[in-house]
Amino acid sequence: MTENTLTCIGSAAKAFTSALLAVLITEDKKKRGTLSWKTTLREIFGEEFRLTSDPVVSSHTTLEDILSHRSGVGSADALLMAQVYPEKYRDVLRRRLILLPKKGQLRGQFSYNNLMYGLAGMAAEAIGGKPYFELMREKLLEPLNITTAVLVDNLDYSQPLTSKPHQMIKGSVKRSDPRFYRLGPFSPAGGLCLSPTDLTKWLYFVNTLGTTPSKKRLVSSFDFMEMTSSKVALDFLTQLGFSLFDPYPQPSYTAWYGMGWFGRFYRGSVDFFHGGSMFSYNSVVVMDTIKQTGIAVTVNGLNPTILQLDLYPLAYYLKDLLLDKTPWLNKTTICSYPEPWGNPFFRPPPTQNVEEKYVGETGEFVGVFGHTLYGEVLVTDNNQSIDLKWGEVMKGTLYDRTNLLSFRLRVDDDVFSVLGSEIGDIKVVFNQFYSGQYNNLEITFQGMMEKYNFSRDVEFNFFLPSQSTSSSTARLISFTTEFCPFVLIMSILVNLFNRL
Secondary structure, X not given: OOOOOEEEOHHHHHHHHHHXXXXXXXXXXXXXXXXXXXXXXHHHHOOOOOOOXXXXXXXXXEHHHHHOXXXXXXXXXXXXXXXXXXXXXXXXXXXXXXXXXXXXOOOOOOXXXXXXXXXXXXXXXXHHOOOHHHHHHHHHHOOOOOOOOEEHHXXXXXXXXXXXXXXXXXXXXXXXXXXXXXXXXXXXXXXXXEOHHHHHHHHHHHHOOOEOOOOXXXXXXXXXXXXXXXXXXXXXXXXXXXXXXXXXXXXXXXXXXXXXXEEEEEOOEEEEEEEEEEOOEEEEEEEEOOOOEEEEEEEEXXXXXXXXXXXXXXXXXXXXHHOXXXXXXXXXXXXHOOOOOOOOOOOOOOOOOOOXXXXXXXXXXXXXXXXXXXXXXXXXXXXXEEEEEEOOOEEEEEEOOOOOOEEEXXXXXXXXXXXXXXXXXXXXEEEEEXXXXXXXXXXXXXXXXXXXXXXXXXXXXXXXXXXXXXXXXXXXXXXXXXXXXXXXXXXXXXXXXXXX
């Protein structure tokens, strides 16, 4: 990896989507417009817009709500991974969001939701009148002189300066199939790829609260600080996952989420940070706008990489150096972390917990099961076993029939090698038996805690009508790591600004 190698930053790209909307808000205010973080989605998309069947959610959800993961809307990450919606049908997806389930109350709790960032990208398109990435390039990337950025769907893996994803498949390191690295309408949630050199320009933008190297202000300081300030308190389990308590030598407390940024207290400073994982691509960005420091760590390594165990400790170490404090981690403990303070964490490769392939009568199961939002599932006979396919890539064979209705899905090896650490065990249940066949299909992704229902009598078509009614210095360090075997290549960017 070099300073010009393109790598993907996963969900750390959420802050880019929030920043794009901040630029649009700042521009509108200069024209004495009314656009703000409090603008509702219905004001942007029109009175016909529906988000779940709840009229309160549909009419009152704002840009701030979807960017801070407090919409109360259920997630649909399996929809992303199955690749049901190509990019060109993102407007179809938006018109069918009335069918999304609720997970909680609007503004009631933090609930991470990639689809809502996809919706934020569509909102930017509606406001700016251009496709998402065209707006991103015009309003944000070009003013910052970021020249290498591209969405992962358009990444050219044949180029020597493109970082290639890899997976461990049956004990061997192999290149991943790039067809799994397509986000479509979910791209605003984590589809941005760019070089380490260009990442340093992003760190400068954040540390200067929205200005370019030429001192042009793209975002008002007020609207920028709105992005990083607390919008929703984190639940205890989320806090526990990101924080450090006794017996760790230095406490770290992650307490809130803003719009594209987590917020935490660490060694007397306030940090804004976000990690990102897209299978073998992983990243962490940590900012301290008061002390004018920024850190970005990107890794292209073997899946699964666990950010809290693999990248955040390194970010703590670098942050201590920038604060002129003695690091509590060193070359040894970074790799043994959480030892010696916590129990060792066993990192088994993802496995499919299935035993016996179903062989028997298939006629009552086979057919096409549909859902107006979630797409269609094709169930077919394969020499008296049952194959299942959902979207472009989610496919496998049914195993372990535990009763008349329930199976486990053994995903094809090429699919599981990439998606396995995310999707976990998959349970498939058939029900509603009449006319000699099962008429309903339920798929549960236990790793993501998501459930999807499909029926024979529902047709999925992209053309069906929707069901809705009507001055600084930068240091760049690139190296191949020798002390942590789970990482192939690491690029670390440190942007250290003159202290005020």
